[in-house]
Amino acid sequence: MPVTGTGTPMRRTADGPGPEAMVAVRDLVRTYGGGPAAVRALRGVTFEVPRGELVAVRGRSGAGKTTLLNLVGGLDRPDAGRVAVDGVDLAGLGERRLLELRRERVGFVFQTFGLIPTLTAAENVGVPLRLRRAPRHEREARVELLLSLVGLREHAAQRPGELSGGQQQRVAIARALANRPALLLADEPTGQLDTRTRETVLELLRAVVDSEGATVLLTTHDDELLRRADRVFELRDGVVTAGR
Numbered sequence: 001m002p003v004t005g006t007g008t009p010m011r012r013t014a015d016g017p018g019p020e021a022m023v024a025v026r027d028l029v030r031t032y033g034g035g036p037a038a039v040r041a042l043r044g045v046t047f048e049v050p051r052g053e054l055v056a057v058r059g060r061s062g063a064g065k066t067t068l069l070n071l072v073g074g075l076d077r078p079d080a081g082r083v084a085v086d087g088v089d090l091a092g093l094g095e096r097r098l099l100e101l102r103r104e105r106v107g108f109v110f111q112t113f114g115l116i117p118t119l120t121a122a123e124n125v126g127v128p129l130r131l132r133r134a135p136r137h138e139r140e141a142r143v144e145l146l147l148s149l150v151g152l153r154e155h156a157a158q159r160p161g162e163l164s165g166g167q168q169q170r171v172a173i174a175r176a177l178a179n180r181p182a183l184l185l186a187d188e189p190t191g192q193l194d195t196r197t198r199e200t201v202l203e204l205l206r207a208v209v210d211s212e213g214a215t216v217l218l219t220t221h222d223d224e225l226l227r228r229a230d231r232v233f234e235l236r237d238g239v240v241t242a243g244r
């Protein structure tokens with residue numbers, strides 16, 4: 001069973017992103033607050049994420065990485081500039097269409113995990129499948145596969161409060177992959193993992209890109225993850241530059 005994506009590996013472009021980039025960001029500006037206390041998190045960010053690549057954004061704490069992922073995922077709106085996902089300009093979408101795009105095309109791994117505390121690990125992973133009313137047998141098979149891929153089969157019945165930070169992070173990754181998103185957005189997806197589980201997650205992220213044709217945009221400080229990325233951007237002083 002495919003882990004994610006469309007099932008068809010996407011075309012790779014050797015000489016940079018073409019017009020059909022999965023994510024295209026132009027002159028993105030996001031300022032929090034106003035007056036002298038205003039924080040200019042993004043000051044004109046432009047970059048593209050080609051389809052079928054694993055792209056990493058690095059930058060110091062507070063550089064604006066989470067802000068950028070939230071804008072790409074349509075969880076927040078920019079003050080200026082454009083975000084297009086899969087050729088769709090997010091500015092042109094109302095809240096309902098944005099929600100549909102997120103549910104159907106995008107998987108999120110948040111730094112804070114965003115798990116529902118009253119649900120078990122398995123139920124959390126199954127949430128996106130319930131939302132799209134997947135039949136029960138499909139849901140159960142998919143949840144089981146994903147939990148074993150992230151090494152958590154034995155923890156299926158535990159609630160987030162009964163799991164370690166690293167285990168919760170892996171539940172969040174499994175949940176983000178539940179609907180086979182074309183685009184996976186992940187904020188520091190290996191931040192809480194030990195060496196062994198980190199390797200599992202690194203391999204999983206590569207697999208969703210290499211075997212399933214998904215596109216991954218993530219933020220990280222993890223050198224090993226940066227090494228395995230197809231492309232690295234650096235976010236510094238509110239703008240993005242090529243990171244390597």
Ligand SMILES: Nc1ncnc2c1ncn2[C@@H]1O[C@H](COP(=O)(O)OP(=O)(O)OP(=O)(O)O)[C@@H](O)[C@H]1O
Nearest residue numbers: 032033039041059060061062063064065066067068
């Ligand atoms: N809701 C908010 N209100 C006010 N300021 C905010 C808000 N969210 C973020 N900021 C500020 O915007 C800047 C960028 O924050 P962001 O969380 O995007 O950084 P980051 O690169 O993800 O950091 P980290 O690596 O620590 O997660 C920071 O200075 C932060 O304090």
